Amino acid sequence: MAALQASQSSARELLRPEVLASLKNLDLVARSVVEGFLIGLHRSPTFGFSQEFAEYRAYSEGDDPRFIDWNVFARTERTYIKRFLGDTNSHLMILLDASASMGFGGPPVSKLRYGQFLAASLSFLASRQHDAVGCMVFDEQVRDYRAPSTRAGRLQSVLHCLDSAEARTGTKFDKPFEKFREQITRRGLVAVISDFYCDTTNLLAGVRPLAWQGQDVVLFQVLDDQELTPDFGGNVLLEDLESGRAVEVAPQFMRETYPERMRAHIDSLATAAAGIGADHVLVSTSDSLDQALRSYLMFRQRRQ
């Protein structure tokens, strides 16, 4: 029992951003996070996530032949697909915002790096569930794109795509989302990872068509602690990483008015997301990743 607790404690350590920051390989980060997360989840009664057998169904065109139960075929000469719990044959599309504002934060990690951890972990988790995984890195334009697939090597491709993202320029949701709608025809999960420093109305204009298309959207809003509860000793000239505009603010404003405005912004985003059937998850770069993964699984389970 003690050994089990020690193992769980060590696994949770792996979910902390400051620990993950020391890992350069995003693949390793994803494995560590998911493994740690799954160990912690092992005894959870809430989420039945395992590789337990669920049912057989007849093979139909388009199914992955790897899941054909060849023993049944040998006996019956019929092709059946072996299905497991949690295996919904779905696909996950991760949209990662790589605008300049995402470069803010840290130490230990910037918002973008945290988003990369989160995206990689989600990808790895989905891949373990045999979901097709794809990703799109965007800022004002679509910077990189991997179509969702369950093929071998796709996960590595997605992780490489995520790992190569760098924070630069501004953010616009309309063009990338429009491009995404053009590429995706099948329904699935869409995880948008961004700080969402934009007008809520504009954001909804981009997300709403996805909901209409039948996509299940979850908005991961990644913020740094300095954005949520800023702490400046005196007057400070803050320079916008995207526009370059500088604003001199007093500490009193940052202590009193700014948190209120930030809270109102987050609330409006959450309300708007709920209005179109999307989920909104606020994560701080100081939070361990299991909370985000847990939110994802809850969302996935709800969808099923």
Added chain:
Amino acid sequence: MGFFAPLFLLGAIAVALPFWLHRLQTQSSLRQPFSSTMLLETTEQQVHVQKKLKYLVLLSLRVAVLLILALVFAKPFLPRPAAAPASGQEGTYLVLIDTSASMSRDGVFDRAVTAAYGAIESVPAGALIQVLDADDDVSRVSELSADKSMHRSAVSALGVSALRLDFGRMMTTIDRLAESLPPPVRLHVISDFQDSAMPARFADLVSSQVAEMIPHSVGMLPRFNRRIEYVRDNFDEVDIGIVAGAGAGATAARIELLLNDEAIDARVLSETGRATLQFSGLRPDVGDNRLTVRLDNDDDLAFDDQWFHVIENVPPAPIPLITLNDRGLPVKYLSAALESDAAYRVEPMLIGDADFRTLSRYRWAIVDDLASLDGEQAAALATFVQQGGSLFAFVGERAAGAERLPISGHVVRPTGVGAGPDEFMTVGQLDTRHPVLSRTEGWFNVNIRRNIAIDPLAGDQVLMRLENDVPLLIERRLGKGRLLMLTAGLDNRWNDLPIRPVFVGFIIEAARYLSGVDRVTKSFTAGDTLTLSLVEGASGQVLDPEGNAVLSLAGTTRAQQIKLNKPGYYEVYTPQEGYIVAVNTDPRESDLNTVATATLERWVRAMGGQAPTDGRVTSEFDPEPLELWHALIFLLALLVIGESMLGNANLTPLRKTLSSSH
């Protein structure tokens, strides 16, 4: 250190301003990147008074600039240390005696000689002495020596001149002279100290080489004096201005007029003050006439009681104008221009009737259209020029059809200036060094509608060119004579030169140049110089009022500047002509008012001596203080440059901040 205007030091209070400014902080220098300013709001800028000063180097520079500015206005100075003569070295004593015309008053020069003796005797034994005399120049009378007897002899040989003394010029010469003398140099000035001898600037009186000036005023209170101020003639009339000053002993005067040494009129004048006498009915002879005015009265000065004047009675010189039409416009224009000067008279000669053999009687001639001459006439004119005559030729419309110009030999180009009524050229280049053009202005306003285009030949001197580089005025030497040729006619269809103001001046100057006779001044002041230019290897000879030749035989072959020292008539003989000039003493020498005592004291002090007392001065060196504002201005300029550069360097980050925030 002292200050000429110490109140300006209060300006130093202004240093409080940079101290205050450097404690103010209006802009946060803490600049941080932030993810988004979407939710931020600019806080109103606050001005803080810091306890600590910022930019200390810049502050120091600004404080220094203000302090030095206040110092500059306060005009600081350093008293110059007294320069004592080197022990064992007596230095040099200069004894300068005024020998200008004003010293010729009765008894004044004798007093000057006595004062000079006294000055020589007062010199310490062993000290070097040099005697100088000063009128319009300073001359050494004796060699630099400690032998007093030699200097006394030199003084006794001195006499009064007719020249004027100017103290400014005198001190400039003394200054240069004293540079080469053993210091300290002390200067005894023995003079009547006329006020009219003072220069316009007091600074000209001060010599940096002379350690002390000891004035000896030998002038006496002015008595009554009557003098001739001017004489002006209008050929047979003469106006004489006479000034009689105030003073005791005014007497009536007899004014006598002598024309060529013969008394022709006389009057008595008893009034004092300024008077003008007019004499008429004079009958001067042909040429230069000597008009001497004598004032016979008993007054203070004798040299200003006579005046020498020259009346010119020169008949106008005839100038042959060779033309095809003696009623044409060129003849009218040329006659009007030349006869505006009484010295010239135009004689038109029709080409068909002219006897070219008579040209030898004239110095120069004019042809209004060079191409109108036939071969024989051209040859006769060419011979005239070859033998030393001069020809002023215009190239009119007949040259338009000729291939080559007679006499000059220039080839005529088929194209000149366009013939269109609205096309014209103006003068492009002008040789203003040439006598014909040096005193004329307005050439660039002349419009040339037509001219004859020719190419200059070797030896031609092109004096004027049009804008298109075509020669307009050419001078060419031909044998002993010269040809001056305008490549345009004097027809108003060709150009508007005759109706331009420059025309008359140009024709007169050309006439003087071609005749070889320049207008000479006939009236001089003693000390002026007469210039004799070299013509054909000879300059001429000058006889002074006593009839003595001024130049040696060798001197007559060189250009000369002859100083006219003596009042009277000088006879001048040049290769072209002979004439007389009159020389009079400068009227300012008749002004016997002396320099104000305060001015003389200031002069002595400026030279490092004490104010004169009883005509004698003892020495104590008290030089002017050394002013420091020059150096401070330089330092101020350096500080301002440094402040600007440093201020700019400090402001650069702030500017970047401000520009990015807007």
